[in-house]
Amino acid sequence: xxxxxxxxVVEVDDLIAVVDxxxxxxxxxxxxxxxxxxxxxxxxNHVGFAIRRIPPEDIATTLSLYEQLLQGNDADLMAxxxxxxxxxxxx
Amino acid sequence: MALEFRDPVRANALVAAIARTVxxxxxxxxxxHVCGSHEQAIARFGLRASFPANxxxxxxxxxPVCITDQPEIDEAVALAQAGVHIATYGDMVxxxxxxxxxxxxxxxxxxxxxxxxxxxxVDLARGTSEQVVxxxxxFETTAVATAAVVLAGVPDNFSVLxxxxxxxxxxxxxxxxxxxxVEGFLAAGHAATITxxxxxxxxxxxxxxxxxxxxFEPLDILAALARLAELIRQRxxxxxxxxxxxxxxxxxxxxxxxxxxxxxTIGGRxxxxxxxxxxxxxxxxxxxxxxxxxxxxxxxxxLWDHAPSTFVRQCICGNxxxxxxxxxxxxxxxGACVPxxxxxxxxxxxxxxxxxxxxxxxxxxxxxxxxxxx
Numbered sequence: 001x002x003x004x005x006x007x008x009v010v011e012v013d014d015l016i017a018v019v020d021x022x023x024x025x026x027x028x029x030x031x032x033x034x035x036x037x038x039x040x041x042x043x044x045n046h047v048g049f050a051i052r053r054i055p056p057e058d059i060a061t062t063l064s065l066y067e068q069l070l071q072g073n074d075a076d077l078m079a080x081x082x083x084x085x086x087x088x089x090x091x
Numbered sequence: 092m093a094l095e096f097r098d099p100v101r102a103n104a105l106v107a108a109i110a111r112t113v114x115x116x117x118x119x120x121x122x123x124h125v126c127g128s129h130e131q132a133i134a135r136f137g138l139r140a141s142f143p144a145n146x147x148x149x150x151x152x153x154x155p156v157c158i159t160d161q162p163e164i165d166e167a168v169a170l171a172q173a174g175v176h177i178a179t180y181g182d183m184v185x186x187x188x189x190x191x192x193x194x195x196x197x198x199x200x201x202x203x204x205x206x207x208x209x210x211x212x213v214d215l216a217r218g219t220s221e222q223v224v225x226x227x228x229x230f231e232t233t234a235v236a237t238a239a240v241v242l243a244g245v246p247d248n249f250s251v252l253x254x255x256x257x258x259x260x261x262x263x264x265x266x267x268x269x270x271x272x273v274e275g276f277l278a279a280g281h282a283a284t285i286t287x288x289x290x291x292x293x294x295x296x297x298x299x300x301x302x303x304x305x306x307f308e309p310l311d312i313l314a315a316l317a318r319l320a321e322l323i324r325q326r327x328x329x330x331x332x333x334x335x336x337x338x339x340x341x342x343x344x345x346x347x348x349x350x351x352x353x354x355x356t357i358g359g360r361x362x363x364x365x366x367x368x369x370x371x372x373x374x375x376x377x378x379x380x381x382x383x384x385x386x387x388x389x390x391x392x393x394l395w396d397h398a399p400s401t402f403v404r405q406c407i408c409g410n411x412x413x414x415x416x417x418x419x420x421x422x423x424x425x426g427a428c429v430p431x432x433x434x435x436x437x438x439x440x441x442x443x444x445x446x447x448x449x450x451x452x453x454x455x456x457x458x459x460x461x462x463x464x465x
Contacts, residue, residue, distance in 0.1 A: 002128035002153070002232070002442070003307055004281040015243070029210055031239035032285075032346035044281065044337065047180070047229075048208025049236045051343065052284050058336035065308045077441045077450050078131040084181065088207025 003078070004044035004051055005085045006062050009037055017050065019043060021086040022070060048088065098310060102141075105313035110143045112320040119145040121272040122319055123265060123414050125153035125258055126279035127442020128307055134451040136309040147272075148316065149414040152261050153279065155229040156182040156440035157412055158361040163254040164188030165391040167226040170252065170383065171201035173390075176219070178204040178212035179226035180233075182440040185433065187403070190394040193226075209237050216249035224383045227253045232282045234372050235346045238353035241378060252383035255372035257356055258282065259290055264367050266298040270415060273300070275319045280306040280334040285350075287342025288332040299328040306334040353378055362436055363409020408435035411444050418445040425449060 007019035012030070017037060019028045026048075030037055033050040037043060042059050043050035054062055069079040113120055124130065130150045133139060142148060152158045165188040171177045177193060184193045184205055197203040206212050209225055216223035227237045234255040241251070258279075265271055278291060283304045291302040301322035305315030315333045322329065332338050352375075359371030374382040383389075405423055410416035418424045418437070428434040430446055437443035 002126040002279045002281055004284070029208075029236075029239065031243060032235050032343065032349060034343045034345040044284065046281065047233055047236050048210050049239060051232070051235075051281065051346065052337060055336070061336065076135060077447060078128065078135050081128070081131070081441050084207065088211075 003081060003085075004046040005082055006042050006044050006054055006059075006066060007086075009039050009041045009043060011039060012037060017043070019045060019050075021045075022067075024086050026086070026088065045085065047085075101310055102313060105310065105317050106141045108317045109146065109313065109320055112317065112324050113143045113146045116320070116324050119147065119272070120274055120320065120323060121147040121149060122275040122277065122316070122323075123149045123151040123273045124277035124279070124305075125151045125262065126277070126282070127154040127440070127447075128281075129153070129277060129279060129305065129312065130444060130447050131442065132307050132309060132312055134447045138309060138312060141313075142316075146316075146320070149273065150411075150444045151265055151273075151276075151414040152361055152364060152412040153258070154412070154437065154440050154442040154444070155233065155256065156180075156186055157408065157436040157443045158256060158363070159183065159186065159228050159254050159436070160360045160362040161187075161189045162360070162391065164192065165190070165394050166384070166389045167193055167224075167252060168196050168201075169389050169391045169394060170224055170387060171196040171203055172199075173387070174202075175387070176202045176204060176215065176221055176223040177226055178206045178215055178223060180228055181205045181207070182442075183226060183228050185439045186436045187434075187439075188394070189391075209240050213240050213245050213249055216246045220248060222248050222250070222386075224250050224252050224387075227251050227255050230256050230258050230282060231350060231372070232285050234354055235285060235350045238349045241353045241374075241381060242349055245381065250381050250383040250386045251374060251378075253354070253371075253373050255354065256361065256367075257370055257372055259286075259294055260356070260370040261361060261364065261367050262291075262294055262302075263298070264364060264370075265414060266294075266300055268413065268415075273414065274323050275300055276302045277312070277315055277319065278302050278304045280304055280311070280337055283332075283334070283338040283342065285343045285346045287340050287347075288330050288338055289340045290342070291330045295328050295330050301328050302330045304330070304332045304334050304338050306337065361412070363412040403434060406435040408437045408445070411437050418448040421445070
């Protein structure tokens with residue numbers, strides 16, 4: 001899946017973050033993200049790894065696409081891919 | 092410039108700009124994207140209905156599940172049947188190899204585990220003394236995750252069967268195909284977050300074909316296509332980053348470093364495309380001890396006494412993935428081949444062209460994918 005999914009960092013413990021994706025909390029690895037990540041930051045997640053810390057000025061624009069997908073029809077393939085990334089592993 | 096979501100005024104302006112530019116070019120124009128999520132967005136938001144009739148936006152080999160070739164699936168199936176735990180990403184489990192899929196092997200008692208992250212596969216290995224092989228599929232954006240766990244340390248009973256692929260070389264192959272009319276490419280935004288937009292510079296120089304890096308909202312895609320059409324009209328073969336909120340020129344060098352510490356490129360087959368030089372990622376010799384191909388003797392020949400069904404012979408997934416046919420060209424599409432009973436990989440994966448077209452009820456007007464008249 002090409003599409004990374006954004007989430008809000010809740011906790012950071014060394015190379016593992018707890019990230020909140022619209023209420024679903026997941027462990028996300030920080031091994032490959034190229035900026036320091038702190039609680040309150042938003043990261044783009046791909047297969048359980050943060051690939052980018054989203055700059056604060058871009059957060060709202062980034063979230064808006066996903067919000068529309070998640071509110072829509074569950075059978076939608078794009079929404080299904082996003083949902084499967086979110087629900088992959090729970091904390 | 093921020094692109095607001097669901098802004099019909101802006102969308103209409105972009106659609107008009109695309110139509111104007113293509114009309115000025117004065118012939119059929121074909122561009123290719125290489126990202127399953129782009130195809131999903133295009134289909135979901137009905138973007139093809141808004142394109143002019145002589146603009147073809149083709150999905151190329153950008154579905155990582157679909158382009159994993161039968162011999163690679165056979166390796167995983169053979170290992171599963173030999174008693175090894177196989178962990179892999181979801182859609183891979185249903186893709187048919189030469190003699191069935193991992194799901195078929197699982198139905199016969201093999202231990203096949205679906206994971207959402209390679210880290211889960213490592214956890215699985217930590218919880219058992221038995222051998223666990225991670226069947227590693229996906230492009231370079233996904234390969235960095237595999238590299239990260241390898242560098243972080245894995246238990247001795249864990250190994251990697253790498254079927255990872257590297258996208259930039261396949262763009263070269265498509266650009267060189269004799270019946271290719273592709274004049275420009277859209278690059279996947281989140282993959283470019285890792286690789287950087289500069290990764291396409293060499294390709295653009297060699298083939299004199301523009302590349303525009305695009306995001307995933309309908310306005311992102313329309314804006315990128317408008318720009319790409321303009322670059323084609325002006326005959327300006329450059330790389331343009333239309334997704335600056337996620338992509339920089341250099342990309343994520345921390346991730347790139349880890350990727351190339353663990354993996355090297357070698358030539359290999361992609362399903363439907365005979366040979367892609369430097370298109371496959373394999374573990375470097377430093378990591379031989381974690382390479383499933385070196386840890387195990389994988390006997391795939393034993394699988395091949397299963398004759399392929401007649402349906403498989405009619406499957407044209409290869410041509411679809413190379414961008415020279417569309418799902419509706421396939422005699423099996425929507426009949427013998429549907430999501431519940433897929434014949435080819437393109438129908439299995441949520442990122443496969445056939446699955447996407449089937450889900451969204453087909454495409455109103457593709458404008459003819461193969462060999463448009465000039």
